[in-house]
Amino acid sequence: MMSGFSRLRAGGLLAGAALFATAACGAGAAETTPDGKPEVVAAFYPLQWLSEQVGGSDAQVSGLTPPGVEPHDVELGIQQVTELKNATLAVYVKGIQPAVDEAVEPDTSFDAATAVATVPAGEHAEEGEEEHGHEELPYDPHLWLDPSRLATVATKLGERLATADPAHAQGYKERATKTAAALGALDQEFTKGLTTCTSRTLVTAHEAFGYLADRYQLKQVGITLDPETEPSPARLSEVAKLAKAEGVTTIFTEALVSPKVAEVLASQVGAKTAVLDPLESKPSGDYLSAMRDNLKTLQTALGCTA
Structure with missing residues (x-):
């Protein structure tokens, strides 16, 4: 996630870029490719994957967040702001990337x-943490970690694309139905x-798994809300006490975040660490395979039997 300085810097870049794009391009109609395909811009990986599944060969899908980069750390340049403003459809989650929230056009996003249905934001913010990211939202934005909710998003996305590109409406709706079915099957695997x-x-290292916990009757205890914020000694002590009381054997960390805090906590409670992927960036496979890897990790850590 970005520091306060980085967010201010991103905001400044966005404002300048938006002004330049407006002056250079005017209000601009929605863009299409040279062969007439609608341009769909997805803010980060799970939404890019979903847009590609639903858009298929009828749409040109691009992503704003490069592989291996946290969405929160992306800064928008002039070209990206222009792409968002002129896209046939910009797909995002409000609160993940404030610069994207400001750049998208209401009618084409x-x-x-x-x-x-969203779940509440985490309840364990450290003092000042609300200034550093999406924690000021009343809801947890990581909705893609519940396949059943993502299936609902797929259906709605199919409807939006069908409206934007009526000539290929049937294809969008059919692919949305197929994608929702695949996500429904994944949901059953998790259940x-x-x-x-x-x-x-x-x-968990930070509270990104509220939807997964909500869907599968798990209890999430996040060390912090923001993976770049150091937890206070009091918070570490509180989580350690709870972990010991509940017999926790694994502390979950993330591939793109330093495991230091999780390792410190694990050493305090005699647990090990394991990576649970919040899928904010592209995994080695795709969304479905990465979620299945998460399921295997959870089953091992939580002592689940087949």
């Missing part, structure tokens, strides 16, 4: 969080795989 576990407590 789709906030995936509006398609589902079955996490039914019988000796523990149902997830201790």
Whole structure:
């Protein structure tokens, strides 16, 4: 996630870029490719994957966040602001990337969080943490970690693309239905795989897994809300006490975030660490395979039986 300085810098770049883009391009109609395909711009990986599945060969999909980069750390240049403003459809989640929130056009954007029932934001912000990211939102924005909710987003995305490109409406709707079915099957795998576990407590480096916990009756305990914020000694002590009381054997960390805090906590409670991917950036496979890897990790850590 970005520091306060980085966010101010991003905001400054955005404002300048937006002004330049407006002056250079005018209000601008929605862009299409040379062969007439609608341009779909997705803010970060899970939404890019979903847009590619639903858009298929009828749409040109691009992503704003490069592989291996946290979405929160992306700064928008002039070209990216112009792409967002002129896109046939910009797909994003409000609160993940403030610069994107400011750049999208209301009539040609789709906030995936509006398609589902959201869960409340984490409750354990350290003092000043609300200044550094999406923690000021009343809801947790990581909705893609619940396949059933993402299936709902897929259906809504199909409808939005069908409206934007009526000539290919049937294709969008059919692919949305197929994608929703694949996500529904994944949801069933998680439901079955996490039914019988000796523990149902997830201790995570930061509170990104609220939707997963909500869907599969797990309890998330985040060390922090922001992975770049050092937890206070009091918070570490509180989580350590809870982890010991509930027999937690694994502290979850993330591939793109330093495991230091999780390792310190694990050493305090005699646990090990494991990577649980929040899928904010492109994994080695795709969304479905990465989520299945997460399921295997959870089953091992929580002592789930088949």
